Amino acid sequence: MAPPKLYIGRKIRELRESHNATQVVFAERIGISTSYLNQVENNQRPVSAAVLLALAENFQIDIASISASDGDRLLSALNEALADPLFDSYSPSLQELKLVTQNAPGFARALISCHQAYRRNSEQLASLDDTLGRGASAAEPTPYEEVRDFFHFVDNYVHVIDVEAERLAADLGIGERESSAALAKHLETRHGVRVVQTGADEDLIRRFDSKSRLLFLNPYSPPATRTFQTAFQIGQLELDATIADIIRKANFRSSEAKDICRVGLLNYFAGALVLPYQPFLAAAKELRHDLELLCARFGAGMEQVAHRLSTLQRPGHKGAPIFFARIDRAGNITKRHSAAKLQFARFGSACPLWNVHQAFETPGRIIRQLAETPDGIRYLCIATEISKGGRGFNTPHQRYAISLGCEISYAGDFVYADGLELTNRAAFEPIGISCRICERPQCPQRAVPPVKTRLVIDHHKRGALPYALP
Template sequence: MAIQKLYAGAKLRELRGRLALTQKDFAGKLGVSLPYLNQMENNNRPVSTSVVLGLAQEFGFDVTELQAGDEARLVSDMREALADPVFTGSAPALADLRLAASNAPALARAFLDLHASYRQTHERLASLDEALGREDARLQPSPWEEVRDFFHYCDNYIDAVDRSAERFAAQRKPDEAMADAAVRTLAARQITTLIGDSDAVRRFDPAAKTLTISRHAAPATQTFQLLLQVALITQGQLLDATLDLARFQSDEARSIARVGLANYFAGAALMPYGPFLAAAQDTRHDLELLATRFGASLEQVAHRLSTLQRPGAKGIPFFFVRVDQAGTITKRHSATTLQFARYGGACPLWNVHQAFELPGQFLRQLAETPDGARYFCLARDVSKSGGAYNAPTRRYAIGLGCEVRHAAALVYADHMDAGAPSAYAPIGISCRICERRDCHQRSVPPLERQLRVDPDRRGMLPYQLD
């Protein structure tokens, strides 16, 4: 079997920049010539075995990161952006997009930022919100999307925050519940914690130094909200330092990201990296067992599984999404090659949509994307009661999955015939960029294909694809 060559020029340049080394010094430490390093950094040559060993021995670099870059995400995001009708003519070839993602990732991100700015401005005009006459009509990405992309391109793993949360969890007293540890930590800062009736799940009064957690929230939610407040109170410097590195374009994005990082801390403290990774492997990633062991909800457990990407101690690369009843993706992350649509809903053939029809059940699916990649997919509804008869119920479904080569490590994949081609459901990312010709659930034609309409023939679709 042929060995796949490794091109990782962008990663090499990024590492050299972090070390503040010139090309000459970097080449010397790796034991290669300056021209050879230059060719590797520009992807004119693959990274040699001696260089891989040198990176590990000289700098302690986790060489698995050389293959864990953002290329797949950037290519997927650019394909989706280029499917926008604003781009006329033929779309760039897939090979060109891959070259841009691997050789010029900063340029690819700038293109995506520009397209996101265009979409936001277009949507403002379409909704007649008088954006052109307002002071806030700047061409900038949505703060929410900017923060979502920050976590997306960090592999949903923030090392400094994760390790700080792990240290917090390790400092608990023997047999002390995590909620009690959080209350004790807040009390040490003269903050009183109350469980009572509230119109909010969590409400903190800085003047009175009183934190109120809703009694109607589930126990796992109560603990999570206590830990989130601990992060905001005790981890301010760490959160600010992380936010400074992110360089968000607006105060709104920074504020959203601050809460997002506090949420990250809460999840990482509730399910500390080392113990949680060991438990996940021991239980074969049984969400219910993990939820019981760590006092977490199913959604919290599934989300945490998707963050286990610590260099040198990585878990299975999972994708994780949450969708609402309209099919809109409200949370998304993928450490796999599977990427999700940045705009609109997910593929209707994906089992996550069926979870609403079968509440309380885990749904299993073997799926194949148009590029031939195969995945094991797990879906479950996670509806959340409002706590009273007249209170609205929030209805969501979560999807968790991995490449099928990891499926044997999941208890849910037992007795599934992963070797049968007919067992795989054909799913896509977005109808606009999906090239399947015979999909009976297609909503719009792919923009990269010519349509042919025959008035005397009607198949599954009212048109044929050339």
């Protein structure tokens, strides 16, 4: 099979403009004609291997980074939006969708936002929500959804924060010695803030008293949680201007979204400080992404490690492209990110055939699955159940399952692939993204029909479903 043609005109144009070069100067530097460069920038012609090599040689860029299809998540979101029956009269081809996401990503995001507003409005009307018409318009995204989409479309990697966290981690020797003591000492010497334990009756994980300069941490929280919250407090004291600038550029609609994003960015800093980029990336490769060994080496929790693995997307120094999700017992995806081609549904629950649901049945174990999505892409999926809270018999426990994985071409980098039949297609279980956009005709676990498929009803036959798909 011939390799797919590479249309990256927008990236080439952005690279040229970042060097303040005209098309004539830029084309001459990489040894092509101006007309060819003009066609490439407008996605009228694909980029050849020779041009990629010339770009790498002349501009010191990472070929894998510039040629990567970083529009996959945008393409997936746009495809899901256009699968709505609202667009029944229009069925764009994959090539059309790619042209839009590559040439006009801003337009694609605007269309997705409009569709989200339509969905929210329609759902409220359908449920006769008595808040319709009060206060803020129901067509606007919630602050939480705004922040979730912000992280989704920056690839869950915030360079300026990640680099600052790595610099501080190197200064403090994080990864070389016990992190908790080093972070607490930094807080006291740099900011005059002392870490103390809360009383047994206080039901808070962290509380900072700015007057007394005391950071109270719950003594019944796991050590990894206390370390993370100490790192969070350092970020709150040192990154105020940096975070304010990121939030300003994000153009959130409400102050609530800004506040939620601020917490998200501080959480990002804390994770990047406890698990600094280069040492953590090197350890992940050395230990073949063994979650338990990574937790032990860095003194971090399972969810912290799994989430951090999905953020290793620094240009020129990327880790394996990993998807990560956290799901509750009701099937709600409460965290999600994918640096792989697998994209999570924005509406509805996750596929019931996905092994993340089974994790609740086997607490304390890591379970594996070889899975294939309807587009024919195969994945290694890893899932485990985690519990939070539980400080005493009468304290409620929060139970989640986390899942992460990669496309099968990267499976050899994971210890969890050992012993699995990676080359046997029959070993892969069929999974989907969401029933509403999955067109597998023979799925006994289907919850609802796909939105753009005609149903076949035979009153004289009944299978696992009361209808059939053509």
